[in-house]
Every structure is written in C-alpha cells, then in structure tokens.
Amino acid sequence: MSTAASFPSASGTDERDVVALLRDALGDAVSTDDSALSAAREDKSGHVSPSAPLVVVTPRTTADVQAVMRIATQTRTPVVVRGAGTGLAGGAIASEGEIVLSTLAMDQLLEVSRDDELAVVQPGIINAELNAQLAPHGLWFAPDPASRAISTVGGNIATNAGGLLCAKYGVTREAVLGLKVVLADGRLLEFGHRTVKGVTGLDFTALMIGSEGTLGVVVEATVRAKRITPGPVATISASFESVEDAARASAVITASGLAPAIMELIGESAMRRIADYLELDHPGGSQLIVQFDGPGAVVESEAALASIQSLGGVATLSPDPAESERLFQVRRSFHPSIARLGHVLIEDVCVPRSALPAMFSAIGEIERKYGIEIPTVAHAGDGNLHPNFVFDGDDVPDHIWAAADEMFLSALRLGGTLTGEHGIGLLKRRWLKDELGDDQLELQRQVKRVFDPLGILNPGKVFEA
C-alpha cells in the first residue's frame, strides 16, 4: 500500500480525471475549494497534514457513496472518510492525492422504534442532534464523547467512542446492532441485525466498530436507543489533597458495589489550570466528581459520600440539577483551560481500574523527569485517563513524544492499553506493535486486505508504522 503519491494510477487516470469522474457522478457535491481542502488537513489532535487532499466529496445518498468508491477503485485513488473532524488521533486527516468522503450531508434519523428500543441513522448525524430527536420518544443514545455537541455518530462508530457514561452505559460497540457498509469497490453490504441477539456468522458489525475508516464506509447504522432513566440525579464534588487519594476513593466507590453514571477525576495540575481559568480560590489538590442516576440515586450518593469523607475527601452532595450542572462546569472547563496555553496533545490511555492510582503516580514521575506539566483528567469508573501535553509550535517536539512514549509503556506495563476511546489514527501507529505484537499486527493487516485489497481506504493510518 502506498499513499497517493503514486499517481497516475494503474488505470492510467490522472488526478484531473478523478475529479472530473466525481463531478460527472455527484455534481455539486464535489468541491476543490481551498477552504474545504484545507479544513481536511487537520482534526482536533493538533496534527496538521503537510499537504491538502485532491478533492472533498459530500455524498447525499448511499448510491452516491457507492459511486465515489467505484471511481476510487477504478482510479486507485485513496479515500479518507470524514465526519465532523473532531478526532484526536489524526484518523480523518487527509493528504495529497486523496479523496475526502464527508458524511456530513447524510445526517438523517431514518427511523425510531420505541418498542424495539432502536434508531436507524445516517452516519453524519451529530450526537447531540440524535439525542434531541430521540428525547420526545423518551429514548437516548448512550455513547457520549466530550465532543457530542459537534461530533457524528459515524465518528463514534469509526473510533468505538466512549465518553463519561461508559462504565454504566457502555461504549459504542455495545450500542450498535447493525451497519450498512459500502466496501472499497462500491458494493453495499448489511452487517448485524435489528435484533438484540444474533450469532449468524462472524461478527462483522463489531469488526467495523473502531476500524477507523480502514475497512469500509458506514452509510447507515441501527443503534440501540435506551429508555431515558427516570428520576433525579445526585452529584458529589469532592476535594482531595492528592490525586492518588482521589483515585483511591473512586476505586473504593466501585468496589463497594455502587454504580455511578459518571465518575470524573481531575488531577492536581489540571485542577490548578481550571482554577486559574475560572478564577476560583483553589487551595490545591485533586477533585472527584461523581453522579448517580435512576431510582437509587439518593441512597447510592449518600453511601458514596460517606466513603469519600472516610478517606479524607472534603465533599458536597447536591440532588439539585442546576447545582449538579455547576459542579460539572469545573470538569467541562478543563479543555478550554489547557487550550489557551498552547498546542495540546490529548492522550488517552486506559488501565485496569485498580491501577488508576499507580498510573497517576507514573504520570507524576514523568512530569518530574521531563520537567513538564501533564494536566490529566480521567473517567475513573473505567480507568481511562486523558493526560494532556502542552507545547509550542505546530509539531509535537521530541521531548514531548519521549514523555508520551514513557507514559504509553507505563500504561501497557500496568495491564492497560494505548487508547481507550480515541483510536490509533496517525499519531499512535508507532506504538501499535508494542501492544499487539508483530504476529497480531500482521493478521490485522491481512484482514484489512480482505476488505480493501487495493489499500485505498485510509492508507497510512492505524496499521502502517
């Protein structure tokens, strides 16, 4: 496989012909505007491609997507599928010679079934918009990446996105029943079911989820729509002297059998930055924010409060939705508080929950060794940490990569994984082999080739170091 530099292709088509073929098939859904091309060079990872793609196409129908893929196959042109561009690993960044296939015009909720607790959607629908449309039916779509106000369901599927609610409500893989997928050669297939259960053949639905645009183009998804949890929520905000203490409290909460809907942990330097940003009076230390929902919310939150206090946390408990919202404002201010400091590399390791205190200690050591600050927040209920590396300039400097490298290896040593919910994309390819090993990586590449024998789907991403 190679990137697009190898034009003209085997079929003798040159780049102008590709654009002309696309225009013939899709008309004004094809753009070569500088602004459109330029936008596709980056996502929210901080990485910018050195070159712009060939063309951006924005298909309106499944037939349009099939036409694009047939032209791409015929002309051996690489295709980067892209939703809202909110990815954090460079998976939807496009470069010279590539077709960007934007899903943003395929953004409809096609069907809602309250009885079957499912919805059928197009990939370009925004997460928040889907939930707004489901709410009148008393339903919701559980995966909730922090970007949900602007990110697409197709993007969730591409990365197996998580969010704040995963420990209780699951990740994207648990929320998708079936997919319609256009293959690299333009054929349309249906994977999975409308049913809750189904074991007919290999689970290609699960294989697609998290495949980051390397296997096919999702054009329709049948997703679970859960009933909205009735009743009040109760929220605890607790301060601890150290992040290790806060992490220990979060472990005790889960170990005591409580099931928070959300449990967010804010590390010491992260909390300092947030306090600066919000102009709070902050004595130092770490913050743990825990929310319970459902009929047991009050009882469970009181039990959690007792645990927190017995472990030295200074905490407030609020059953009031507006006050809950205010407590979460602290957590929501994390990204803006960091973004104003410079370019940010948002990392995403996941460790077994019990290893959370050890992982925070390891990050502290790396901070001291490299003389840098690594503001970190964590979805404590599932051991998923987001350490943030701040740097000047467009490119991640070597000492930051060296620090990130140590952090990844620490996570792997603790039984963890390189990425909990963001994916490999461009930016984590160099560590993929450390986790999978050579043999598994080769097996994954072979499966990729079964779906995409010409290597035109998102070449250079995920599998290629």
Add this chain to the structure above:
Amino acid sequence: MSTAASFPSASGTDERDVVALLRDALGDAVSTDDSALSAAREDKSGHVSPSAPLVVVTPRTTADVQAVMRIATQTRTPVVVRGAGTGLAGGAIASEGEIVLSTLAMDQLLEVSRDDELAVVQPGIINAELNAQLAPHGLWFAPDPASRAISTVGGNIATNAGGLLCAKYGVTREAVLGLKVVLADGRLLEFGHRTVKGVTGLDFTALMIGSEGTLGVVVEATVRAKRITPGPVATISASFESVEDAARASAVITASGLAPAIMELIGESAMRRIADYLELDHPGGSQLIVQFDGPGAVVESEAALASIQSLGGVATLSPDPAESERLFQVRRSFHPSIARLGHVLIEDVCVPRSALPAMFSAIGEIERKYGIEIPTVAHAGDGNLHPNFVFDGDDVPDHIWAAADEMFLSALRLGGTLTGEHGIGLLKRRWLKDELGDDQLELQRQVKRVFDPLGILNPGKVFEA
C-alpha cells in the same frame, strides 16, 4: 477446503502417524478409545455424525494446545475444538479423520479481581462452577445458557451464548474483555484487554466470539465478573388465553420502561406438554413468567402485574425466593417434557421484540400447514424464540426441515435472524446465505482463511453449505 477424507496429507503423513505424533507430544492426554471417539460424534442438537473421529486429545496446558495445532498443521489434519458437547447446532460434532481437541482438562479459574470486576479463566471451566467460585467474592458471570450446569465458558465464547438474562445483563460478547488464542499453526496471540475500554486496532476479541471454532482455539479468557445484584427478587407467573396475548403483554412491559431480569414466554402447545409432564391441571393457554431483581424489584413487579392484569392475564406475584423457584420449575420442565416425545430439533430464531406476536402467529400457521406441533418457548425480553420440532428416528425428516425452512424465512422477513444464541454449526449452513448474502458470505470465508489458511479448523462447519 475439504474434510478429512483427503488423507494422506500433503506432507505424506498417514493417520497412524498423526496419532503417534500426538502421543509423543501429549502422552496419555491422547485417546482412541471407542467410547471417547463415539461421544464426539454428537452434541445436543439431535444430529449424529455418520463416522467417528480419528482421536480425542485433552490438553492440560496452552503449550499442549500449541503442540496439537502444530501437529495438525504439519499433517494437514482437521481439528474440532469441543467443550462439554452441549451445542445445539452441531458445531462441535466430529467425523472421520478429525482430531477432537477437548478443552475439559483446562478448567481452572486462574484469577479473580474484585476491584477490576474481572476473572481470568481457562476455556473448559463449567459455567455453574465458575459462578460457584465467584460467589464468595460477591461476583458472578452473567451469560447463563440453559445448559449452564454442564456447559463450558469456552462453549459460550464459541457461540456467543445468551440465556435467560440477556435483555438486562447482555450476551457473552458483552462479558468478554480479552482472549488468548492459539492459531491454526500453533502460534499464541493475545486479543483484547483487561481494561473496560480499548480501541487498539481491529476488535479481534469480538471477531472470535461466536466464530464456532473456525478461527482459533481459545486457551484463556478474561471475562467480566459483575457484582451480585443485592436484594430480593420478585416473580410473576401469568396465564393468557393465547400466546399472542402473552407476547403482547411482554411487549407492553418492556415498552413501559420496566427492565425485567428474566421474561420467559411459554407457547400454547409447549404449556400443554409441560402440564402433561408435571401432571398439572391446565385449562389451556400460554404462560408468561417475569422476574425482577435489584432495589426496584418490588415496585417494578407491581407495575408489571398491573399491565398483565389489564391485558387479561391471570397472574400471581411472589417476592418469596422459594415460591419464585417453584414458578420457574414450569419453564425448566419444558425440555424434559418434550425430550420424552422423541428426537428434538431445538431451533433458535430471534426477531425484533415488537415482532414477537407476529412470529408466534407465523409458527401457528406452519403448525397447521404441516399438521405438526411446534412447542415454543421464548426469551421475550430479547425476541429470541426456541421452536422445538419433534420427530422419530435419528435423522430429521424432510417435512420437518421444510417446516423449519418456512420458519427461518418468516423470521428473516420479520427483520430477524436465523440464530439468536446457538450458532450455525452444521445444521443451519444451508440458510446462512439467505441471511448474509453471497458477497458477505465470501468475505467471511476470506477472513476465515486469514486465520486458518489450510482450512483445518472445524472444516465443513458454518461457512460451507
């Protein structure tokens, strides 16, 4: 790919050499006893292989499994992986020339982590035994096939097994975090994580689950161990005049936002057979048994009772565990009540929950058309029906296959699937293409070849019509 009839193999080894190589490597873990060979000709599907396999090996360690697979690869000998032999689709049935790899000696619980809510097990551990060993830790493994007293966790993984609790607690795929797998050529790989989240590369863990022994040999599994739900259970047993009425009541219960742990529906002819077997006074009609657990059990069961009564159900509600157990005795007597009538083909279609009444109607029509009785029970919470076909003699007669064929096509027409939890195995291969289509079936075969290029893992099963 071919079955074993093509011996001597490419390497020139004959069958005696294969057994000798296995004995050299595994000593007394290798058996050619008639009784062992004969047992591997059947499972619980009612189907019996016309011939006995070559040899049964019962490895004790991962290294043993690797040795078996190396010999199988070297001699091109097919391998059928087998747990407790409780499958219902013929997936672990072995024939002439095949090595049976029994997982039954690899039956240990290797690790329990209460903090990380996980257990590490070998594939041969019996489901009930795992739960007995987890109980002192306050944990349980949720997948609960009806065979759980005698079936293995490896078997659950091979078929993505479900059971009574899936609507609330998920199927096997939701319960497995990671797998150690020996490939066809003897290499050992690790798929997945110990973490709750993880998106490093393609999801090979999910691909393995439900692959019915066609991709590799699972030698270790890291599974979720949930905290035991505290508090009482409450159970409703309700009689309805017709199965359509009972199915409608089950749909109303879910539609009203209640989340039963178990909701079992017993069709009319099934209920008649159970009443005969238990010598109950039975006026006819269908039975719905609903169980709630957790802190809301009593409140939820009272709401469900009101729905049932408003729909014409005659019901009793019991919060007493012993009485609950007695109510479930009716459901548990279904299989013995049918088994004494003759050979039984236990089918396993799944439809969207809202289509449950329509599917029962379709089964009623097939009963009338063919002049046969199709006693049916259903896991109503997830639309999974088990229609049972009773016949005389060892082979399924043509008119029974014809009736089953109509039933499968009805399920597909209603948006359902051929198999909710039993798998394709040998017995459903002929309908696989109806559900997947030619293109997807070919893609599945190609992925199978990536894992097993020589086609020695469970040849003739699942993918080959």
